[in-house]
Amino acid sequence: MKGKSTEIIASGYRGDSSKLERYHSINPPVYHASTILFEDYAELKTVGQGQYEGFTYGTDGSPTQHAFERAMTELEGGYCTKAFPSGLLAITSTLQAFLQHGDHLLICNSCYGPVRRFARDMLDKFGITTSYFPANVGADIEDYITPQTRFILLESPGSNTFELQDVPAVVKVARQHDILTAIDNTWATPLNFRPLEHGVDISIHSVTKYISGHSDVLLGSATINEACYKPFHRMCRALEIFASQDACYLALRGLKTLKVRLKQHEVSALELAGWLEGEAAVEAVLHPALVSHPEHHIWRRDFDGASGIFSFVLKPEFDEDAVGRFVDSLEHFGIGYSWGGFKSLVTAGKFAQSDISRYKDRWMIRLNVGLEDVADLRADVQMALSKL
Numbered sequence: 001m002k003g004k005s006t007e008i009i010a011s012g013y014r015g016d017s018s019k020l021e022r023y024h025s026i027n028p029p030v031y032h033a034s035t036i037l038f039e040d041y042a043e044l045k046t047v048g049q050g051q052y053e054g055f056t057y058g059t060d061g062s063p064t065q066h067a068f069e070r071a072m073t074e075l076e077g078g079y080c081t082k083a084f085p086s087g088l089l090a091i092t093s094t095l096q097a098f099l100q101h102g103d104h105l106l107i108c109n110s111c112y113g114p115v116r117r118f119a120r121d122m123l124d125k126f127g128i129t130t131s132y133f134p135a136n137v138g139a140d141i142e143d144y145i146t147p148q149t150r151f152i153l154l155e156s157p158g159s160n161t162f163e164l165q166d167v168p169a170v171v172k173v174a175r176q177h178d179i180l181t182a183i184d185n186t187w188a189t190p191l192n193f194r195p196l197e198h199g200v201d202i203s204i205h206s207v208t209k210y211i212s213g214h215s216d217v218l219l220g221s222a223t224i225n226e227a228c229y230k231p232f233h234r235m236c237r238a239l240e241i242f243a244s245q246d247a248c249y250l251a252l253r254g255l256k257t258l259k260v261r262l263k264q265h266e267v268s269a270l271e272l273a274g275w276l277e278g279e280a281a282v283e284a285v286l287h288p289a290l291v292s293h294p295e296h297h298i299w300r301r302d303f304d305g306a307s308g309i310f311s312f313v314l315k316p317e318f319d320e321d322a323v324g325r326f327v328d329s330l331e332h333f334g335i336g337y338s339w340g341g342f343k344s345l346v347t348a349g350k351f352a353q354s355d356i357s358r359y360k361d362r363w364m365i366r367l368n369v370g371l372e373d374v375a376d377l378r379a380d381v382q383m384a385l386s387k388l
């Protein structure tokens with residue numbers, strides 16, 4: 001007779017070897033595993049010989065992770081995708097894959113802030129230098145390229161200030177110099193902009209945002225073209241990059257409803273943005289889909305839609321106390337970071353990291369427009385403006 005502990009370990013899940021246990025759920029199962037079992041010694045031996053084609057260990061990912069990665073590859077029109085534990089890790093790991101000592105990196109001036117910290121505190125100590133280009137750059141990217149420039153990191157629209165780069169123009173110049181390009185495509189999602197179709201080599205997402213959509217997942221992804229495969233794959237193996245299975249499951253589920261959610265975010269945000277343009281306290285609304293946006297023609301040319309996050313700049317007479325009163329009196333907007341989720345959120349700060357100097361040091365408010373009824377959101381913002 002077996003001992004109780006042995007019985008417990010042998011009980012329950014026995015794989016899907018029997019037809020009776022086969023279970024074709026519509027979504028993939030989530031496998032929680034570090035150890036993957038082999039059939040026999042012969043199979044184990046093929047692993048050692050580098051000839052085994054299946055999963056060998058938890059860090060290889062799982063069928064759930066691969067299903068999510070496959071979906072992203074199809075949507076982005078890429079060669080392959082890797083899921084990362086967060087959007088920031090997708091960016092920083094990708095940079096590590098392609099840069100080495102002596103290289104120069106160019107980053108968009110309105111990039112997601114922590115990318116600057118990574119360049120300053122990590123890349124710099126490995127002898128990789130970084131400089132920043134205006135967030136509305138086009139063919140004039142040429143002026144920022146040095147003989148050491150190897151990589152250009154775009155983010156269009158850029159964080160908080162929402163300037164657009166002329167991506168095809170930047171790519172054309174980059175290719176002439178044999179420089180790789182990557183873009184943070186989080187704002188647009190692959191539904192509204194497909195960078196690889198415009199010649200960008202790598203498209204990166206904070207899946208944390210619209211794709212997962214419910215503010216309860218941290219995940220990133222990078223989709224590459226075929227030419228980038230070798231160095232990218234080498235980095236993924238060396239760092240043993242893998243993402244949480246639960247996060248991949250939720251992200252894949254989020255993808256299925258992305259289109260309808262995103263449309264509602266777009267419609268509600270545009271209604272609020274357009275109305276805010278006429279409000280007396282507001283100096284400017286920064287939203288690429290508004291005709292008043294300086295790069296609106298680029299958005300019209302390259303994008304299939306907009307998402308639900310934008311900022312507005314207050315008139316100079318309003319100070320930090322006024323901003324605090326505005327933020328604290330909102331009822332439907334949570335005060336918190338991140339975006340792309342169902343709940344509306346607000347953040348505020350001084351205008352920074354931008355080349356639009358006319359707003360420098362002015363107070364700016366960023367709204368992540370969620371899925372609440374837009375009439376309620378508008379009444380809320382109107383009430384909060386009256387407290388300024």
Ligand SMILES: Cc1ncc(COP(=O)(O)O)c(C=O)c1O
Pocket residue numbers: 086087088089112159184186187205206207208209218219220338339
């Ligand atoms: C534009 C952009 N890219 C990347 C990130 C980083 O994503 P994560 O929070 O998944 O690390 C963020 C996060 O706010 C972001 O706004």
